[in-house]
Structure formats: structure tokens, C-alpha cells
Amino acid sequence: MKYVLFVATDPAGEPTGENPQAWVEKWNDRGVRIEGMPLKPAAETRTVRVRDDRVLVTDGPFAETAEWIAGYDLVEAADLDEAIAVAASHPMATGGRIEIRPVDPLDLGPGTGNVPHEGDAPASRFLGIIRTDPGAPPCTPEPTAVAEWVRDGLASGRFLGGEHLSPVEDATLVRRRGGDLLITDGAYTDVPEWVSAIFFIDGDWQEAIDYLSHCPMTRSGIAELREFWTDLS
Amino acid sequence: MKAGPAQVRAALAEAYRGEWGVVFGTIVRLTGDWELAEDCAQEAFSRALPAWEKEGIPRRPGAWLVTVARHRALDVLRRRATERGKLAEAAALEAVREPQPPGDERLRLVFTCCHPALPLESRVALTLRAVSGLTTREIARAFLVGEDTVSQRILRAKRKIAAAGIPYRVPPPGARAERLDGVLAVIYLMFTEGYAPSDGNTHRDNLAGEAVRLARLVAAEAPGEPEARGLLALLLLLQHSRRAARLDADGGLVTLARQDRKLWDHALIAEGVALAREAVVAGGPYALQAAIAEQHALAPAAAATDWAAIVRWYDRLLALRANPVVALNRAVAVGMRDGPQAQLNAVDVLATSKKLAGNHAVPAVRADALRRLGRTREAAQAYRAAEAIAPNGAIAREYAQRVAELELVD
Numbered sequence: 001m002k003y004v005l006f007v008a009t010d011p012a013g014e015p016t017g018e019n020p021q022a023w024v025e026k027w028n029d030r031g032v033r034i035e036g037m038p039l040k041p042a043a044e045t046r047t048v049r050v051r052d053d054r055v056l057v058t059d060g061p062f063a064e065t066a067e068w069i070a071g072y073d074l075v076e077a078a079d080l081d082e083a084i085a086v087a088a089s090h091p092m093a094t095g096g097r098i099e100i101r102p103v104d105p106l107d108l109g110p111g112t113g114n115v116p117h118e119g120d121a122p123a124s125r126f127l128g129i130i131r132t133d134p135g136a137p138p139c140t141p142e143p144t145a146v147a148e149w150v151r152d153g154l155a156s157g158r159f160l161g162g163e164h165l166s167p168v169e170d171a172t173l174v175r176r177r178g179g180d181l182l183i184t185d186g187a188y189t190d191v192p193e194w195v196s197a198i199f200f201i202d203g204d205w206q207e208a209i210d211y212l213s214h215c216p217m218t219r220s221g222i223a224e225l226r227e228f229w230t231d232l233s
Numbered sequence: 234m235k236a237g238p239a240q241v242r243a244a245l246a247e248a249y250r251g252e253w254g255v256v257f258g259t260i261v262r263l264t265g266d267w268e269l270a271e272d273c274a275q276e277a278f279s280r281a282l283p284a285w286e287k288e289g290i291p292r293r294p295g296a297w298l299v300t301v302a303r304h305r306a307l308d309v310l311r312r313r314a315t316e317r318g319k320l321a322e323a324a325a326l327e328a329v330r331e332p333q334p335p336g337d338e339r340l341r342l343v344f345t346c347c348h349p350a351l352p353l354e355s356r357v358a359l360t361l362r363a364v365s366g367l368t369t370r371e372i373a374r375a376f377l378v379g380e381d382t383v384s385q386r387i388l389r390a391k392r393k394i395a396a397a398g399i400p401y402r403v404p405p406p407g408a409r410a411e412r413l414d415g416v417l418a419v420i421y422l423m424f425t426e427g428y429a430p431s432d433g434n435t436h437r438d439n440l441a442g443e444a445v446r447l448a449r450l451v452a453a454e455a456p457g458e459p460e461a462r463g464l465l466a467l468l469l470l471l472q473h474s475r476r477a478a479r480l481d482a483d484g485g486l487v488t489l490a491r492q493d494r495k496l497w498d499h500a501l502i503a504e505g506v507a508l509a510r511e512a513v514v515a516g517g518p519y520a521l522q523a524a525i526a527e528q529h530a531l532a533p534a535a536a537a538t539d540w541a542a543i544v545r546w547y548d549r550l551l552a553l554r555a556n557p558v559v560a561l562n563r564a565v566a567v568g569m570r571d572g573p574q575a576q577l578n579a580v581d582v583l584a585t586s587k588k589l590a591g592n593h594a595v596p597a598v599r600a601d602a603l604r605r606l607g608r609t610r611e612a613a614q615a616y617r618a619a620e621a622i623a624p625n626g627a628i629a630r631e632y633a634q635r636v637a638e639l640e641l642v643d
Contacts, residue, residue: 001398079400080350081408102397169389170396172350181411183349185393 002103003083004163004198005036007071008188010096014177018091027075027086028120035120036073039127040227046205048212048223051136055213062131062222067097067189069226072127072198074103074163080172084183087174094176099188101195104166108147114161114200115154121228124160124200126208129224130217131193141216149215153201158211160200168194193222201225236290244290245281250446252295253278253366256302258342261401264306267363267391272309273302274366337403339364340454343447345394345401347416355390356419358383364450365443375440376426403455413455417464417519420447424468441472452508463512463520469505470526474498485634486627490535502530521550540570557586558594565598573605593622597632604639613639 007020027033045061061068070092077083080100087098117123153159168187171194175182187194197217201208205225212223236244256277260270277298291297346360361367361375369387373380393399404412427441448465455461478496481487509527512520525546532538547563550556560583568576580598589595600615616635623629 003398077398079398080348081400081404083398084350085408100397104396166396170393172397185350185352185355 001077001079001083002034002105002163003075003077003080004101004103004165005073005075005083005087005090006069006099006101006188006195007038007073007090007092008067008069008097008099010175011066012177013092013095013097013175015095016091018095020091023090024120026089032075032077032082032086033120034074034076035117035122036071037121037127037228037230038071039069040229042068042226044227046209046225048209048218048225049133049136049221050213050218057209057213062193062224063191065189065191069129069188070096084172084174088176088181093174097188098174100172100174101165101168102170103163106143106146106164108143108150111154112147112150115159117160121230122160122200124202125227125230126201126203127226127228128162128199128201128208128212128215129195129226130197130199130215131222131224132196133220133222134192136220139220141220145216152214153211156211158201158203158207160202162197162199164197165195167196196221236285238286241282241285241290244285244294245278248281248294248298249278249366252298254339254342254364255295256298257363257366258338259299260302260306261345261363262338262341263303264310265395265401267394269306269309270363273305274298276305277302337454339450341401341403343416343451344403344412345399346390347412347419348394348399349412349415350397350399351390351393352386353419353422355386355393356415357423358386359390360419360447361423361440361443362387364447367443371439410458413451413458413461416451417448417460420444420451421464421468421519423447424472441468444468445472459512459515460517460519462508463515463517463523466505466508466512466523467519467526469501470509470523470530474501474505474530480627484627486631488631489529494534497530506530516549516553518550518553521546521553525550538569540566544570557583557588558592560586561589561592561594561598565601568598568602568605573602577602577606591622593619593624593628593632595619596622600635604635609639609642 024033024036042061045059047058047060047062049056075083075086077086080102083100087093087100090098092098115123150159150162171185171187173182173184173186173188175184199212199215201211203211208225212218212225215223217223253274257270257274260273261267264270280301281294281298285291342364343360346363347356351359357376358369358372361372362369367375369380369383373383376383394401403409421444424441424444427439427444445465445468448461448468451458452461452465474497475489475492476498478492478494479487505523506527509520509523513524525543528539528543528546543566544563547559547566550559551563561580564576564579564583567579577599580595580602583589584595584599596615596618600612600619603609603612603615613636616632616639620629620632620636623632
């Protein structure tokens, strides 16, 4: 099974000062980790919503939360126990917290697959984090409309791929505190706006915002645009 | 050999208690489908009654039930495969046709139902349904919640097991001790829910009995784990052994010191003591609590309790992990060893603990010390404070009675 790991900060974490590189290499070598990237601080987020055909763009994350997503990894594990073992061995399980979410693939038809890329990091500049919004009028995006948006993005080079996640009820949180491994039901932060999908978006800020504003999911949800750390050397 | 209806019913009831989890678990293992397992287990047990009346009770009722459930699973999977024209069911079909030997089926089921990634309430409800075979109605009555709530908790657990890929197995040695802690915590929670004075709710009493059965199962099937034996020892020494003496004729709570020790079950005490002594060598928290329970269980009268030994066990327990509730119990033991002033001093130190805020035992322990010091009015006042925050009627009545006794003295 495929799982997305959200590597999140935690004010109650016990920082190790350890670099995650050894973790990346270990799980890459075992063929478990597929890809992943750290993200620039949440303060640099732009948030996009579309309500009644009006595009609302705000600076900063959708809400001020004590914990925020600092990176993601995609892994292919035998089962949840293996995904937990992978998450538990990450230095941020101790310094922060890690949410494990099973991938729930959306079949949008031909010509909508992820763009293949070299190496273990997506080639896009941005990560689009799509959240549900319980305050927005209910609206279920048509799969055909989403497929059309994906095909447009693939043609224009804005869209490089994405992962649709199974509901937040299937989330598992992993932390290490005082040497104990804590495994609990739930997401990295307790807000009703849970993450439902992630997209790899390319272009400059304005191009990325424009493209996300046409995403059918931003009509009923919230899209956060986060920049990857690409100059890691 | 033909059997009478009464014999068949008795055999079926026994098979239900002993084999429900095996039948359920076998189908989960073979198909990975929890809904199908529920359906097949129910089908097997409902077919057993007429079949056994007609053909006699099988020599191995468990094997008979598993076979019927397996055939049912085969039928359903074949039908699905035809209807959907899919090959997805083919692998499951093959597994059901050629099952592997069952092994520790119920232990796998317990570990899966108690997986830490499931919400705690769902773990408890699913364990009682899948392993113990309690109906949602029985679980609902035991926990004083609606049947819908219990169904939702079970459904939520089954969904997450499937969607998040929670494996059906006993965890490998590296993760086993850690996961066992979670299993024992679920059993202990069931027990404490069932042990709380229940105003005559027999469903809650059954819950404590169910917890003891699960503890026996885990202790028997995970023999290398001293804490599993420690928990079983603790439940035996606390529960069945004192059961008959805990409530008076009116359903009122009888405190340990006032219980009629002749009513205790001394066979269970002997079993619990043997387990506790073996388990305490490893020094885990359940075994240490069992060692404390052992001191009470072996004292011929309340006045003959070895409080110095109990304080020493509490010290070892607190050395494992600081816990204000344990510290409060230790304060009582210190009071019994060194007198009421020592108890008052110890409880006043703990009174500022945030974790104990709102805990009725804090004013009650204070009240007890004040009473023994002859500070009657302060004691009555403290008992009233305890009564005001008592978690249920039986405990509140106990405190009210203490107030009444003190007012007679005053």
C-alpha cells in the first residue's frame, strides 16, 4: 500500500538535531520510500479559496496552528505496521510528529497520470495542499471536471502530479517522547480542515495561484500553496 | 449420538464462549473481510442448533463451526466472483479452499482489534464483538451508551483496519512487547468499567468477567510475557475473589476493610497469588499491582494487613513511573503504617496535583485521616466534599453514610 507521511513540527517535540538524510537513504535503499521533499516555513504559504466564483487569495496558512507540515514523503509499505516503523525511525518523530495517511487513488481516466521524474523529489516548485472546509457550502467536485483540470495542467506544465488521500478517520499519528513510541488515531493537528489531497504544482507564484483557482476542489475546499526547499546542499 | 435439546443448547453456549473468536478470526485471516467474517460466524452458530439436534454434538464443535463458516465464505465469494466477473475474489477463494493451520487465531484477533492506531473506544467495542462474541446491544448496555454508538465504533474500526492496512497478525518480536501493553490496557479498561459499582447493572458485571477471560486467553497464548500473567493475577486477586463481598444486600459498596473475608473465593486467590509471584520477578506495573492485591488477599483480617510491605510495593511502582493516583494510594498505605497524621501530611502534599483535581478520593482520604485524628467536624466536611464529586450513586452513598456516622459522634 502507498502512504503519504506528513512530517510536522510540534512545540512539545524533543529536537534531536539529527539530519533526516540517513533516514532517506535507508528507506530508499529498501525500496520503501518513493519520494519526498521538505517545505519552506508555513509563514510563506499563500492560501487560495474560490467562493461564489470569487477567487480569494490570502497570505499565510489557512489557520494559525501550533503544528505545521514541514515536509512530505511518499512510501510503499506492506501494511500500516511497516509505515509506522518507517515513520517512527524519522528524526522528526522525536523532534516533531508524523501523520500517516493511506493513498486512495482517484481514477480520472487516461492521460491524467503523474509526470514521471528523476530522483526522489518531485520536480515541481510548489506543493498544493488541498483541505476540506466544513464552513463552505457543500459541493462534491465532478471527477470529469477534476480530470479536465488535470489534463489542462499537464498540457501547460503547471501540474506534475498528485496523491488523493483516504479520509482523515484513517490517519495515524506517530511520535516518540521520552524514548516511548506513541501511536494514536488522528491527524497531525486537530482542526476540522483536514488534508484531502496533495498536488505538485510548477510555475511562478502567480501562475500557480491562477492554476489552483481553477481547481474544482477549491470551490468547496481550501488550497494552500507551499514552496519546496529545492536548494538543499 | 443423539443429544437432548438441553444438552445441545449447553454445548452450543459453551462453543459460543470458547470458539466465536476462533471462527470469526479464521474467516478474517482467510479473506481479510471483517463483514464477511461476522456474517459467516453468525451463520455457523445459527446452523449448529438444528444440525446438532439432528446429528448429535460433533466431537470437535470448534472445527465443525469453522468448516461451516468456511463453506459459507466460499459460497459468498463464488457468488461475488460470478456477479462481478472479477478475479479479485480468486485469491481469497483459494485461501478459503486450502486453509493454513489456524494456530493462535484468537491472539491474532486480539492484537488486531487492539491496534494502537484505532481509537480506544473502538478497540474496546471491536474486541468485545469479534473476540468475545458480545452483541452490540450487550456492549451498549455495559457501557451505558446507545446501540448506534457501539455500532459506529465497531464500523469505524473495521473501516480503518481495511483502509489503513492494519495487518491481521500477532506483531513480530520487535514490536510485540509494546503492542502487548496496548492489549493489556484495553483489557484493564474493560475490567475497571465492569468493576465499578453498577447499581445492579449485570451487563457491567459480565464485562469484568469478560476481561478476566481475555486476560486468561492472552496469558495462556503469550506465555513469554510476564505482564500478561501480571494482569491476569491482578484481575483475579481484585475481581472474582472479592466479588461476593463487595456489595451489601442493598447494593451499597463495602470497602475492603469491612468486607467479610469468608466470602472471598480462596481458590481464585490461590491461583492469583501463584501467578503474581511468578510475574513480579520481571517487575512490571501490573505484576506490582498484583503484589499489592496479594498482600490484601492473604491478610486474615483487615487489621492484620502488612502495610509496610504494601508501601514498599508502592515505592517500586512509583519508581517505574510517577503517577498521582498511585501516589494517593501510597498515602493511604503510609497512613495505615505510620498513623493518620502521616496520611494527612502525605495527602496534603498531593492535593495540589492537577491530575488529581476533581478526584473524589483526595477529599475522602483526607477525611479518613481527619476522622482518625478525632477532628470530626473537618472530617465530615471533607466527606461531604467527596460526596459532591463522587462518580456514582453507590460511592456517594458510602460517603453520605460516613458523614452520618460522624454527626452521631459529634
